[in-house]
Amino acid sequence: MFGSRAEQRKNWEAFESEALPFMGDVFRLAMYLVRDRDKAEDLVQETFSNALTSFHRYEMGTNCRAWLSTILYNVHKKHLRNERRLKFVEDMEERIAETIAFEPPIPQRLTDDEILAALDKVPEQFRTAVLLTDVEGFSYKEASSLLKVPIGTVMSRLHRGRRLLRIELAEYATKTRLIANRQV
16 A cells, blocks of 8 residues: 555455455355355455555445455455366357257255255356356446456346256155155
8 A cells, every 4th residue: 555644544444344244144145155264365465455555446335245246256256267277168158058948846845054055056157157246246237347258148147056056956855755655
């Protein structure tokens, strides 16, 4: 941070009031991304460090949570590149869309763990769209900005992600019902 001590203090106070309340949200998103507490804490720390450094570019009164989420996604992508874990695979959207013919209803009695297990089986690009819009509550426009894809792509991925999640949950309910019927 540059400037006089008064400017630095003012910048810190603004950062403290605008960004720090979202630390829990950013941590939850980081935990989902890396599924390791230590790595998530590192991501959050680097995210907030970057946010503080570039807070002068933040427009007060805009959606700070979305701004922080964007920084988190960029930090996470940088970590993936540095660790050489980023793998390029062909886009399977069309193939998946062609194989989905039936949309079974979602079972009514499911635990959070069962839903998370089903969500993990959904391909990442569709799962991310579902998480951002349905779980995190971002609008299509905000999700589009975070993912750096057109809004139509977000809506398409969201539709397909919901459909795949519905199928996974129906399959799980069917298996559970069969097991429960055998035990009776």
